[in-house]
Amino acid sequence: MRRIRKRKNSGLPVMWWFLLVMFIVCGLLVVVMWPRGENTLSDTEHVPGGAGVTQEANADLPPGWSSVPEAQKSDVIKNLGSRVLFFEKKDGMKVQVLEDDYVQRKITVTVGGLTSEQFSSEDWKCVVSGKYERGLEGVQNGMSGIMEDWEISVSPAQGGTYEATIVFSEQDIYECRVESDENYFFLDFYRPKELYASIVLVDAGHGAPDVGTSSADGVREKDLTLSYTLALKELADKQDKVKFYYTRLEDDRLNEDYSTDLHLRPEIANNLEADLFLSIHFNAHENKNYSGTQVYYNETQNEWTTFCSKDFAQALLDKVPDALGLKPFGIFPAAELYTVVKESAVPVALLETGYLSHTGDAAAVTDPALQKAAVQAIYDTLMECIEEMQNDGEN
Numbered sequence: 001m002r003r004i005r006k007r008k009n010s011g012l013p014v015m016w017w018f019l020l021v022m023f024i025v026c027g028l029l030v031v032v033m034w035p036r037g038e039n040t041l042s043d044t045e046h047v048p049g050g051a052g053v054t055q056e057a058n059a060d061l062p063p064g065w066s067s068v069p070e071a072q073k074s075d076v077i078k079n080l081g082s083r084v085l086f087f088e089k090k091d092g093m094k095v096q097v098l099e100d101d102y103v104q105r106k107i108t109v110t111v112g113g114l115t116s117e118q119f120s121s122e123d124w125k126c127v128v129s130g131k132y133e134r135g136l137e138g139v140q141n142g143m144s145g146i147m148e149d150w151e152i153s154v155s156p157a158q159g160g161t162y163e164a165t166i167v168f169s170e171q172d173i174y175e176c177r178v179e180s181d182e183n184y185f186f187l188d189f190y191r192p193k194e195l196y197a198s199i200v201l202v203d204a205g206h207g208a209p210d211v212g213t214s215s216a217d218g219v220r221e222k223d224l225t226l227s228y229t230l231a232l233k234e235l236a237d238k239q240d241k242v243k244f245y246y247t248r249l250e251d252d253r254l255n256e257d258y259s260t261d262l263h264l265r266p267e268i269a270n271n272l273e274a275d276l277f278l279s280i281h282f283n284a285h286e287n288k289n290y291s292g293t294q295v296y297y298n299e300t301q302n303e304w305t306t307f308c309s310k311d312f313a314q315a316l317l318d319k320v321p322d323a324l325g326l327k328p329f330g331i332f333p334a335a336e337l338y339t340v341v342k343e344s345a346v347p348v349a350l351l352e353t354g355y356l357s358h359t360g361d362a363a364a365v366t367d368p369a370l371q372k373a374a375v376q377a378i379y380d381t382l383m384e385c386i387e388e389m390q391n392d393g394e395n
């Protein structure tokens with residue numbers, strides 16, 4: 001009897017334990033599944049009109065935007081990138097990117113149609129990597145690692161309005177796209193590779209005080225490299241398959257200091273994550289009989305499974321001398337020879353188009369018709385190499 005009673009008594013606690021465990025499991029499920037975070041408004045933000053933030057509207061908003069007043073009404077916000085600086089839109093306000101100087105990493109944006117001189121970054125907001133920040137300190141914090149600094153100046157403009165000029169100093173190269181909706185102007189910053197599938201950087205060798213070599217009748221290498229680059233740009237501008245960047249499009253060097261200038265050229269290629277980096281040069285030798293086209297490559301890149309620096313150099317040698325009627329001198333490893341080649345982390349070729357010290361070569365590379373043919377050959381090579389790289393990538 002005792003034993004039976006004992007069994008009866010011990011039956012109850014087992015059931016209670018079971019119920020307790022079920023209760024805890026259900027409680028945990030509720031905590032895990034409960035919607036939170038993005039769907040709550042911050043205490044200090046007031047949504048004009050008192051419109052509640054519905055879950056469906058927020059589901060379409062990228063991370064970080066659900067705390068932004070009026071964001072749920074915007075179709076524009078859904079399509080913005082992950083680094084956005086924005087400010088309130090006022091009547092007559094016009095915002096544009098005035099200059100994108102990717103070489104010096106400065107983007108100049110103008111804000112026109114201001115009614116007063118007051119255009120303070122205190123009012124700015126940003127959403128960067130899903131995090132919403134407000135006010136000068138917040139925005140500086142949010143944009144750290146993207147913008148090193150920005151300068152704002154306001155000056156009087158037409159019709160009694162004012163125009164603000166903002167110069168952003170970039171940590172890396174970004175492209176700024178201006179968007180707007182009913183309430184805001186957005187400065188939407190993208191890394192080049194987020195926008196363009198294929199990128200080529202063309203470097204016109206030398207510039208300004210750095211003349212390079214010269215021909216017997218005074219043709220300077222720095223002028224010739226620029227003239228080839230400008231002609232190449234004309235061809236590149238007619239297509240939109242490949243994005244072309246240039247280290248220079250005028251007679252100038254990238255930095256006053258010669259050494260910094262040389263380091264900067266491959267650094268731009270690396271920062272752009274360029275698919276190809278071409279540096280255009282012309283050769284010279286004390287032996288005036290030296291003649292032909294040479295292309296230098298980075299032999300440390302030859303282990304790459306896809307299209308490498310050496311493949312790029314060979315492709316140029318296959319086409320360029322032929323177009324100029326010059327002999328293909330050869331391709332040469334130069335990882336220890338030239339800074340531009342050595343420091344490039346992307347497929348690089350340094351083209352020594354012909355010898356300015358050789359009478360025949362100098363005549364060929366400066367002849368307008370041959371120059372046109374050579375530039376076409378360079379352009380074709382670049383486009384074919386890009387295509388080859390894309391095919392390699394797909395296989």
Ligand SMILES: [Zn+2]
Nearest residue numbers: 205212281282
């Ligand atoms: Zn040179």
